[in-house]
Amino acid sequence: xxxxxxxxxxxxxxxxxxxxxxxxxxxxxxxxxxxxxxxxxxxxxxxxxxxxxxxxxxxxxxxxxxxxxxxxxxxxxxxxxxxxxxxxxxxxxxxxxxxxxxxxxxxxxxxxxxxxxxxxxxxxxxxxxxxxxxxxxxxx
Numbered sequence: 001x002x003x004x005x006x007x008x009x010x011x012x013x014x015x016x017x018x019x020x021x022x023x024x025x026x027x028x029x030x031x032x033x034x035x036x037x038x039x040x041x042x043x044x045x046x047x048x049x050x051x052x053x054x055x056x057x058x059x060x061x062x063x064x065x066x067x068x069x070x071x072x073x074x075x076x077x078x079x080x081x082x083x084x085x086x087x088x089x090x091x092x093x094x095x096x097x098x099x100x101x102x103x104x105x106x107x108x109x110x111x112x113x114x115x116x117x118x119x120x121x122x123x124x125x126x127x128x129x130x131x132x133x134x135x136x137x138x139x140x
Contacts, residue, residue: 019081023054027112035117037094039064039103045095048121051086053110058082062103067093072134076105086110090121090129 030053039045045065059078066082067073069090075097076082084091086109096103111117 018058019056019083021056021083023083023110024085025053025087026110027053029113030110031113033109033111033117035107035109037105037107039096041096041101042099043096043103045093046091046118046120048090048092048126049118050088050090050121051084051109051118052112052115053086054083055086055107055109056081056083057105057107059103059105061105062101063097064103064105065093065095065097067091067134069129069132070134073137090126090132091118092133 039062058081059076061078063075063077064082065073066076068084069092073093082105109117
């Protein structure tokens with residue numbers, strides 16, 4: 001049987017679609033930045049922050065604890081993808097979900113020109129927006 005499969009190849013090799021999303025916006029004049037993030041076992045990741053544009057990523061090793069404003073916390077494992085809309089949305093967690101294994105992911109960020117890759121969110125703003133955060137998992 002010959003022909004091209006749903007991934008664009010004849011034998012299952014080559015390009016393979018991992019995610020297909022339509023971001024709500026792309027900043028005017030945005031630049032694309034590709035970054036590799038590596039966290040040692042148990043590392044909490046970057047403190048709460050936001051990005052000026054959408055971000056798309058792929059976990060290459062381990063597992064990442066992921067939480068965006070309005071969405072429940074989840075774990076993204078090696079081989080899985082993620083994306084976030086950027087803009088006003090707070091990114092609460094991106095740390096290593098495992099205490100015994102490093103985590104690594106690649107992320108492509110579309111950044112507004114002249115702005116920082118990410119901006120940390122102050123405690124005062126976190127308090128004011130607490131009602132927008134999804135319920136926290138219960139311990140135990």
